[in-house]
Amino acid sequence: MTELKKLFSRIDSYREELIDLETSLTAIIAMSPKSGGDGEQKKAEFIKEYLKKHGIGDIKEVNSKDPTVSCGYRPNLIATIPGKDHSKAVWLMAHMDVVPPGDLAKWDSDPWKVCVDGDKIYGRGVEDDQQGLSASVLAARAFIDEGIVPPVDIKLLMVADEETGNELGIGEIMKNPPFGKDDYIVVPDGGTADGTQVEVAEMSILWLKVITRGVQCHASMPHKGANAFKGGARIAVALDELYKIFPAQNSLFDPPHSTFEPTKKEANVPNVNTIPGEDVFYVDCRVMPEYKLDDVIARANEIAQKVAKESGVSCEIEVVQRSDAAPPTPADAPVVKGICKAISDVYGVKPIAQGIGGGTVAAHIRKEGFNAVVWCKQDETMHGPNEYAILSNILGDAKVFAHLIFNA
Ligand SMILES: [Zn+2]
Known part of the structure; x- marks a missing residue:
């Protein structure tokens, strides 16, 4: 078996672990204080423990002060899985916060207790953005569990405050951007049901x-x-x-x-x-x-x-x-080519680099001159009642990330 095949079959073996991870993440309500919550600190603590348990010990914390939550700060995590070449990294960025469930009467189950039905998992946050978070973590774990040293560093960036303005999340990170010019930056927080939309640009809105x-x-x-x-x-x-x-x-x-x-x-x-x-x-x-x-x-x-x-x-x-729109990521940038190849290999579809209406989190990164793509394969049930994610998509997305890293 080739190393990439080993990574893929390892990822396939994670289905039950994925359900456990989604269950734990969903149960820790991480709403921003602007949405009536107490921030992401407890979720961040859980994620740190989880990563350490699975061999990812290099975790840097970038906290931003927030006197409106009980711990006094909003957490951002950068976990590093060292590769052979440290001069370049593949970044997978997900956000930890979730939006409120809205009208509970419209939910068929408890939003904070996941419910699995066939290939679908229901709960607030399971898609937005725990699909991206889980797929990123499982892609990194596959390298560790298979004993395969990635060609470049893998960086898992998990931010706070995506749903209420980004100021204390990626906004804080971008005060001292940790990215290199050649790094691949992927934001798995938006996409289409067929997985073909690779978002690289946005329009200005006026x-x-x-x-x-x-x-x-x-x-x-x-x-x-x-x-x-x-x-x-x-x-x-x-x-x-x-x-x-x-x-x-x-x-x-x-x-x-x-x-x-x-x-x-x-x-x-x-x-x-x-x-x-x-x-x-x-x-x-x-x-x-x-x-x-x-x-x-x-x-x-x-x-x-x-x-x-x-x-x-x-x-x-x-x-x-x-x-005001950020400068677009060129459709022929290496990260775009890399993820498009990975998507077509894993899902058998023809991805298209696209621009969208505006206001994505990647704009914060692009504004500082770094290339970034937003991609995942999802039905976009986020923010509504009965939010769900498709388990085989999360595992498929993890394979896309593993492929991207493996060929970086
Ligand atoms: Zn999101």
Whole structure:
């Protein structure tokens, strides 16, 4: 048997141990204080013990202060499984925190007590992100249990605070980034049911509130006022220009271009026979990472001011939400090629490097100039009632990680 086959069959032998691990992790409720919990410290303690018991003793702790939890800090762990070459590492990053269960009446079982039904395991956190955490740990364990020294270091990064802003989790880690430029960084915290989506990029998100002001008057005497609704409507249509001003095409995304769409419209006057003196609508912009949101805001303002002037009204644009995309990880980066090869070998599917709407945890890593991919094979039941993970997917994902490490 080849060494890789040995690793795979070792991983297959972990099914019962995987259920035990998911059971223990789920029973330790690790919600952030912002969600009414007491943080991840107890879960982190369990994970440390578990890793030590299975031969992983090199564990570094990066705690961030948080006076709102009883231990006073939020834990982040970096466990190292030394390889032959220490100049490079494969990082597998998962988060320890979970979201609240929500309406318990919508659950068919206790969210904190796993329940196994065939190939599915149910419970809060079993998928998000204990699928990623378990698959990473089992991939590392396979090397140890088979006595195979990995070609490069394996780094298991387990962070806090993913669900409520990342500041005390990967945010804290990135104050002193532990990554090397050639390292592979994989974040198993998002993917599709067929396992083909390898997320490498994200768009910027920008929400604009457009306020148009005119003069209210009786509808039969429009010359005595200035119709803010008519002015606003002209602005909404004119903003379609943004599609032409920011035309970049990028096949990583679906659709492969930026979008600028007027969406929500606030009510103006309650009666039909009054010309509105004020009008408010919103624009949802999804912008390709190569464009700066400040430029989009400036051009939107130019268009709006010009049309407002022509329409005899005034206009103001407010930014109500903005998230600037990190630079994408190139689709031909070694980590992307490595994981795509691993996915196609393990699952027999053709993976595709893709961009998504925005706001992923990998952005924190990409912003500092490191390549990172987000991938796992999952049904995405996270955050809902009856969250589940598929056991054979977790074991399959562990094989993908073992393959990636083995060939790094
Ligand atoms: Zn998650």
